[in-house]
Amino acid sequence: MVDEMIRFENVTYKYSTGGREKELVAVSNINLSVKKGEYLVVLGHNGSGKSTLAKLMNGLLIPTEGNVYVNGMNTKEEDKIWKIREIAGMVFQNPDNQIVATVVEEDVAFGPENLGIPPEEIRRRVDKALETVEMSEYKKHAPHLLSGGQKQRVAIAGILAMKPECIILDEPTAMLDPVGRTEVINTLKKLNREEKKTIVLITHYMDEAVEADRLLIMEKGKIIMEGTPKEIFCQVDKVKELGLDVPQVTELAYELRKEGFNVPCDILTVEELVNAL
Amino acid sequence: MIIKLENVNYVYNPNTPFEQKALDNINLTINEKDFIGLIGHTGSGKSTLVQHLNGLIKPTSGRVIVDGIDTKAANGDLLKVRQKVGLVFQYPEHQLFEETVYKDIAFGPSNLGLSEDEIYNRVKTAMELVGLDFEKLKDRSPFELSGGQKRRVAIAGVLAMEPKVLVLDEPTAGLDPRGRDEILGRIKKLYEEKNITIILVSHSMEDIAKLVNRIVVMHRGKIVMDGETKEVFKQAEKLEQIGLGIPQITSFMRTFKEKGNPVDDTVVTVEEAKKELIRFLRSKKNA
Numbered sequence: 001m002v003d004e005m006i007r008f009e010n011v012t013y014k015y016s017t018g019g020r021e022k023e024l025v026a027v028s029n030i031n032l033s034v035k036k037g038e039y040l041v042v043l044g045h046n047g048s049g050k051s052t053l054a055k056l057m058n059g060l061l062i063p064t065e066g067n068v069y070v071n072g073m074n075t076k077e078e079d080k081i082w083k084i085r086e087i088a089g090m091v092f093q094n095p096d097n098q099i100v101a102t103v104v105e106e107d108v109a110f111g112p113e114n115l116g117i118p119p120e121e122i123r124r125r126v127d128k129a130l131e132t133v134e135m136s137e138y139k140k141h142a143p144h145l146l147s148g149g150q151k152q153r154v155a156i157a158g159i160l161a162m163k164p165e166c167i168i169l170d171e172p173t174a175m176l177d178p179v180g181r182t183e184v185i186n187t188l189k190k191l192n193r194e195e196k197k198t199i200v201l202i203t204h205y206m207d208e209a210v211e212a213d214r215l216l217i218m219e220k221g222k223i224i225m226e227g228t229p230k231e232i233f234c235q236v237d238k239v240k241e242l243g244l245d246v247p248q249v250t251e252l253a254y255e256l257r258k259e260g261f262n263v264p265c266d267i268l269t270v271e272e273l274v275n276a277l
Numbered sequence: 278m279i280i281k282l283e284n285v286n287y288v289y290n291p292n293t294p295f296e297q298k299a300l301d302n303i304n305l306t307i308n309e310k311d312f313i314g315l316i317g318h319t320g321s322g323k324s325t326l327v328q329h330l331n332g333l334i335k336p337t338s339g340r341v342i343v344d345g346i347d348t349k350a351a352n353g354d355l356l357k358v359r360q361k362v363g364l365v366f367q368y369p370e371h372q373l374f375e376e377t378v379y380k381d382i383a384f385g386p387s388n389l390g391l392s393e394d395e396i397y398n399r400v401k402t403a404m405e406l407v408g409l410d411f412e413k414l415k416d417r418s419p420f421e422l423s424g425g426q427k428r429r430v431a432i433a434g435v436l437a438m439e440p441k442v443l444v445l446d447e448p449t450a451g452l453d454p455r456g457r458d459e460i461l462g463r464i465k466k467l468y469e470e471k472n473i474t475i476i477l478v479s480h481s482m483e484d485i486a487k488l489v490n491r492i493v494v495m496h497r498g499k500i501v502m503d504g505e506t507k508e509v510f511k512q513a514e515k516l517e518q519i520g521l522g523i524p525q526i527t528s529f530m531r532t533f534k535e536k537g538n539p540v541d542d543t544v545v546t547v548e549e550a551k552k553e554l555i556r557f558l559r560s561k562k563n564a
Contacts (some may be wrong), residue, residue, distance in 0.1 A: 043298055045453035093451075147319060174451045177319040177480050179520060204453045237327075243455035248483065248525040248547050255551045261558055270529045274536060 089159030103200030149180025317495035365442030425456030
């Protein structure tokens with residue numbers, strides 16, 4: 001299918017723990033389709049398998065069973081792997097582990113340089129990527145002196161310079177302060193809306209999930225809930241039972257409904273609750 | 278036991294091109310049994326401030342007095358200060374180093390020259406305080422544990438020193454909601470049962486609102502607000518000006534009140550909001 005970015009078919013992934021103990025099943029029999037241009041958020045607590053899911057999406061891990069297709073290419077085909085990683089770029093949690101150069105623009109240029117792209121084109125891509133993440137004025141700076149949010153945006157620019165169609169982010173805001181988090185999330189929204197990039201955001205911050213087109217919740221290697229943010233957060237009990245948060249206003253709406261007040265269940269923001277009451 | 282900071286200034290890299298004033302004329306008194314939430318932006322000086330509380334950093338000018346001891350005083354006294362004030366850094370699990378959980382937690386007390394029995398008791402108590410099963414985990418390698426467990430081992434290592442003041446610098450950073458709730462629950466219990474003073478550095482206004490009874494706000498090296506939790510969260514505009522916020526639930530109650538509904542907008546937790554709204558909605562129905 002042309003409008004499909006990523007497809008998982010009965011995917012299982014097992015980590016072997018050195019033979020001494022038995023294998024650990026990280027994700028189990030996953031079926032999933034991510035549409036082109038979709039903003040997908042994956043929630044789940046530590047150990048639920050969400051990072052494994054992310055790494056399967058651009059061939060960093062190859063399924064033990066089943067198949068993963070990126071833009072129609074199977075990640076098991078070794079000669080396709082570089083093409084796959086050009087299409088689906090990945091950003092990780094710790095900004096300090098992803099930066100390789102001593103100047104911001106050189107760091108952003110690292111990816112395209114390795115693709116053997118001509119220098120003029122690299123120049124164009126680097127400038128464009130830094131502009132998109134609003135870091136142009138820092139292009140000559142040393143990355144280690146930037147804030148966490150700025151570093152993550154440089155990491156995202158490094159991916160953008162590879163011109164991916166899809167960006168997968170594994171808890172990109174977990175180590176950031178609120179300002180850095182907002183910077184990164186706004187950048188993602190912009191990339192999704194203006195540049196039509198497919199975004200797969202793995203997080204455990206519920207407020208970052210509110211903006212998604214679709215939400216998946218993982219538990220013990222399986223997808224156990226799936227739907228729009230409103231559909232998911234309507235089930236406050238179930239979400240809390242899984243050890244996850246819901247926004248405070250959603251919880252309040254739920255509590256009031258339990259007391260017999262007529263409040264809709266799909267409240268996600270302050271404005272919605274004010275209007276509902 | 279009281280900690281007093283008097284006109285404290287601190288400058289990083291003085292007389293170099295990288296000179297930076299991190300603390301700017303800080304005056305602060307921390308009283309016994311305070312549970313303080315220390316909030317502010319990254320770079321506002323929070324971490325520099327907490328490192329002054331046990332003499333890890335000494336003021337460029339001004340004085341820090343911990344239970345009567347000036348931290349600029351002789352080294353022997355500084356040791357006492359560090360026993361009284363326990364500091365848990367950000368990502369404290371990075372400091373785990375021993376082969377077993379027991380040895381790691383025992384490291385501090387061992388250096389105090391305590392007897393084996395006393396060390397055993399302290400390790401056991403510390404593990405219970407943070408909710409780690411002593412028998413099950415004491416002989417495990419700390420590196421095999423989950424993220425939340427590792428962090429609790431690191432906190433137990435500080436608790437085993439039996440500090441009177443416990444300073445926690447973003448103890449929940451990077452944890453998932455379950456891990457976060459576990460740690461915060463333990464901290465709350467510790468405060469309630471052990472009569473210690475706690476200073477909690479956090480970016481989460483929701484967490485702060487649930488726990489502390491006093492909030493100190495830092496901005497550009499200065500203390501810009503200091504007061505009871507509700508009093509500080511009442512000043513939403515001022516907090517927003519310096520790029521901080523208030524709990525979502527408080528923000529909701531304020532907006533709701535602005536729309537002409539006479540409710541108490543100083544509530545800071547979901548539970549309080551629920552009570553207040555039920556009261557309001559029922560009275561409206563009856564009217």
